[in-house]
Amino acid sequence: MAEIAIETRDLNLWYGTFQALFDVNIRVKQGMITSLIGPSGCGKSTLLRTVNRVNERLGYVRTTGTVDVMGEDVFAAGVELARLRKEVGMVFQRPNPLPLSIRDNVLFSHRIHRGNEKVSRADEDVLVEDALQQVLLWDDVKDRLSQRATSLSLEEQQKLCIARLLPVKPSVLLMDEPTSALDPKATEALEALIWGLRGSYTILIVTHNMAQARRASEECAFMLLGKMMEIGPTDALFLSPKLSETADYIEGRYG
Template sequence: MSAAPGPATPVPVVAPAPPAGRFKAAGNALEIRDVSVYYGDVHAVKNVSLDIPTRAIVAMIGPSGCGKSTLLRSLNRMNDLVVSARVEGQVLFRGENLIGRGVDPVEVRRRIGMVFQKPNPFPKSIYDNVAFGPRINGMPGDMDEIVETSLRQAALWEEVKHRLRESALGLSGGQQQRLCIARALAVKPEILLLDEPASALDPIATAKIEELLKELQREYTIVIVTHNMQQAARVSDLTAFMYLGRLMEYNVTDDIFTNPRVRETEDYITGRFG
């Protein structure tokens, strides 16, 4: 399929728009149109078109090197930080192309937050970690309140409310990751991107993150890259399968994991790849 920019229409095999179902009324938070990413001569993401419905949790799965993290990073201009990277196509957010020249990447990253695989709190206090974004963005309002709200949203408040001034590095891995989510939420984004957010965590901490994502879905649109298929099956509403830089299949998660339409998807999720 040659994915041209424009309204995404469902195509049997590679469907940029999933069956709308309950997400139809909410519209799309992001519309990815014919996005390609190059690292030098390497064409890492190939003409991907995909709609991310508002307040959906969308999982991106695929083998290592399939381009899913690269695609995720192009959604909030993180690839700008990679010297050899070049992004083509459109990522439409409220009708505006985020990849466009006139767009300020810092503003994009405030509206579209990101959490990484390894928890990366700043070597500062728990409070200062959460307050960091609002401060540099000059956000108005009571900082104590912003910090508390963000920590509550990240389901961390009860565990840290008596030690806000202690170093964030003293928290457990799972707590650090929720702190990073709180830090991302503090600047009031609309979309949250997560790149393998639980792969360095134990099963209990992982379960907490997954519960948290379900909670956050009430207010945020979430895109999560994961290698853990059970995790994708548990938390996401829609799943996109990528392979060799291409979007192979995009559908309702239940369908992807019980009845994938594309041979490559089936081979990947049943562990028969290669």
């Protein structure tokens, strides 16, 4: 039995008076890629954004229930958001590199989390190369690290957005439809890269592309109208769904 990286218990969430999540229970296994599927508005992005509490930026979000990451309750009073978000990295729908150089982007997170610790330039170079190697970007950008990250192609930007999470050694990576802004070829490259990261990181990925969930995830969870409907190994869920709603969605009868 694999270790559990993320576990929610009876998670309810409201945006103002609108309830977006209803008693969501999910256990995400460590080191695996778990995809969240479901029609638009089913709460999959909301669930994802609750794990690192980035939802709270909105200011009118209320939750009940618990979310544990690596066994720690993220809503506990003593939890510092900065530490949580170091542990739980996030990749967004649209690539959002910061308007800094490629190098500074990769080091951004590391710099804000290392406090006053002195890190030599050579050590930083190692971090940068290592992170960019992991996302298969090093060879393309190694000669232009001081270039602005916003000048890269969308595919390269999204790879960079993954790379900048790695120097702080997160245990969980959250990905919110990371390929929805990319063309098919770039999508393929991103999927290959994400597939290569499994094992080292626990990856929870939201997708509205069922084919993507099928080919690029090991576990799959189906959500509908804010409720967690069915979770299981991806192959099993797609071949023999237990619920008729899951079967209907997978076969494209709605959504």
